[in-house]
Amino acid sequence: MAEITVNGKSIQLTEDGYMTDPSQWDKDVAVALAKADNFELTDDHFKVLEYLRKEYEAGATLTIRKVGKSGIVDIKGLYKLFPGGPLKFSSKYAGIPKPTSCV
Amino acid sequence: MKNLVILGAGTAGTMMANKLRRALEKDEWKITIIDQFKTHYYQPGFLFIPFEIYNKQDVIKPKSNFIPPGVNLIYNEIDKVEADDNKVHLTDGRVINYDLLIIATGTQTRPDETPGMKDKLWYKDIFDFYTVEGAVALQKKFKSWQGGKLVMLITEIPFKCPVAPIEFVCLAEAFFAKKGMRDKVEITYVTPMSGAFTKPVATKMLSELLKEKNIKVIPDFYLERIDNDQKKIISYDEQEIDFDLLTVVPTNMGSEMIERSGLGDDLNFVPTDKHTLQSEKHENIFVIGDAANIPTSKAGSVAHFAGDILFENILSYIEGRPLMAKFDGHANCYIETGYGKGALIDFNYDTEPLPGTFPLPGIGPFGLLKNTKINHYGKIIFRWIYWHILLKGKELPVEADMTMAGKQKVSI
Structure with a gap:
């Protein structure tokens, strides 16, 4: 377990750096999480993060395909925004659990 | 009525x-x-x-x-x-x-979902083995294939029988070794997942197995398209992998x-x-x-x-009663690893595949996450069980709920 402090608020993280309580999320927390990876978030990134949070709260299973069909960004654009692991990184900064793929 | x-x-x-x-x-x-x-x-x-x-x-x-x-x-x-x-x-x-x-x-395979998959190389140099047509066409191809780069590609998750591509590369390795041409075949396993398997303990065991067999694993590769002219697979983040013979798990859809x-x-x-x-x-x-x-x-x-x-x-x-029975996501998969051996995994929604014995704790006869001959026989006998017991809805001596008995907890 790790922990970061944002605006005086203590945020609990998993070993992989994902928030344990998605309700603690706000934009400043997202910026701080990204900063820890030397990553800067723009408005385009936030559109994706907000979409992910909305879908997560609705109980949806999130996949790269689903984000690609969201109308917010296509898959190629998603890779450009979050290189190297678009769903892993975007989920992390959106404050939702690490995406699991079932076996 | x-x-x-x-x-x-x-x-x-x-x-x-x-x-x-x-x-x-x-x-x-x-x-x-x-x-x-x-x-x-x-x-x-x-x-x-x-x-x-x-x-x-x-x-x-x-x-x-x-x-x-x-x-x-x-x-x-x-x-x-x-x-x-x-x-x-x-x-x-x-x-x-x-x-x-x-x-x-x-679920069905949908090669038409990926640009360049069901194109001019389909069933010439690109094959699936999730249909009888694909499996038969690939058998014919392998009979005369002279070797080169064999790439096993998983397009997208979820897909049917997630261990099948691992079994495929293991069986291919043994097949070409037996033919005396293993040195002419380079085998690569390409997956959108972050390892050979997603669950950590099984991934560790299976990664070691693939390494032992000199099969290269390329993780985090999410396929965008296949270039038929240059014989390359290309990911959304523009990684490219060359192939001579490509076997694919196409996108699965209902x-x-x-x-x-x-x-x-x-x-x-x-x-x-x-x-x-x-x-x-x-x-x-x-x-x-x-x-x-x-x-x-x-x-x-x-x-x-x-x-x-x-x-x-x-x-x-x-009968108007509440639905009391709860499925736990129990799965049990034999994994053919070649040379007359096999591995076995048993898991559910909450418990990842762990080492141990199955179905009887401490006795087996099958070994979980172990590469043994008896596991291979389990898979061979299973075809008879499938036709004669399973499809007919008769009882098998295995509980619907997964059990922790016989499993060892491990930390990695």
């Missing part, structure tokens, strides 16, 4: 028809099962066809052999379900009313009938309660097998374990 209708006469649908016909009174419940195809495929056998271990005739039997007397079997394509009116429309215009519907229409009926998610899988197996939207619709969106493997073993739970819940539903 009430109507119970089962859509799909594959593994899951056939099992349910057998179980329910025995349990429900014939003068109270009419059972109808609908499927467009007359042939039942033993799908775990497809994997063996490219390597000449099985041939086509080893994996096919008529569906009608497995549907019990007293069940009305209709061979016709399903147009759509009108869930608000409790009706199933067939493409020939017939309309079947139901009181209770079981959706068991499975039946198009699900889409026409408005019952599916973006991959045409039906949103289903992962514990009760009831449709999330319609209380008189239940979903079993690969057609459901539940977060476990798309595999016959899962359908088998889920079948016991669904059977109980359907009887409860009919």
Whole structure:
């Protein structure tokens, strides 16, 4: 377990750096999480993060395909925004659990 | 007289028809099962066809052999379900009313979803082995192949039988070694997942196994398109991998009938309660097998374990009792590793595959996450069990719920 402090608020993280309580999320927390990876978030990134949070709260299973069909960004654009692991990184900064793929 | 209708006469649908016909009174419940195809495929056998271990005739039997007397079997394509009116429309215009519907229409490979997959190299240098046609075409190709870069590519998750591509590369390694041309074949395993498998303990065991066999793993590769002229696979983040012979797991999607009926998610899988197996939207619709969106493997073993739970819940539903049986996501997969050996994994929603013995704690005879000869025999014998016991909905000496007995907790 790790922990970061944002605006005086203590945020609990998993070993992989994902928030344990998605309700603690706000934009400043997202910026701080990204900063820890030397990553800067723009408005385009936030559109994706907000979409992910909305879908997560609705109980949806999130996949790269689903984000690609969201109308917010296509898959190629998603890779450009979050290189190297678009769903892993975007989920992390959106404050939702690490995406699991079932076996 | 009430109507119970089962859509799909594959593994899951056939099992349910057998179980329910025995349990429900014939003068109270009419059972109808609908499927467009007359042939039942033993799908775990497809994997063996490219390597000449099985041939086509080893994996096919008529569906009608497995549907019990007293069940009305209709061979016709399903147009759509009108869930608000409790009706199933067939493409020939017939309309079947139901009181209770079981959706068991499975998953299909959709090579057309990826640009360049079903193109001029399809069944020439690009093959799937999830259809009997693909497996037979690949057998023919392997007979005269001179070697080169063999790439096993997983397009997208989820897909049916997640261990099959691992088995495929292991069997290919042994096949080319036996032919005396292993040094001419470079085998690469390419996956969108972050390792050979997603669950950590099994990934560790399987990664070591692949390394031992000199099979290269390329993780985090999410396919965008296939370039047929340059024979390359290209990911969304512009990684490129050359191939001479490409074997693929195409995108898996549920039946198009699900889409026409408005019952599916973006991959045409039906949103289903992962514990009760009831449709999330319609209380008189239940979903079993690969057609459901539940977060476990798309595999016959899962359908088998889920079948016991669904059977109980359907009887409860009919009698107006709460749905007490809860599916735990139990899956049990034999993994062929070549040279007459196999590994075995047993897991559920919450517990990842762990080492140990199965089904009897401490005794086995099968070893979990171990590469043994007896595990391979388990897989070979399974074909007989499938045709004679499993499809007919008879009892196997394995519980529907996964057990921790015989498993060792490990930390890595």
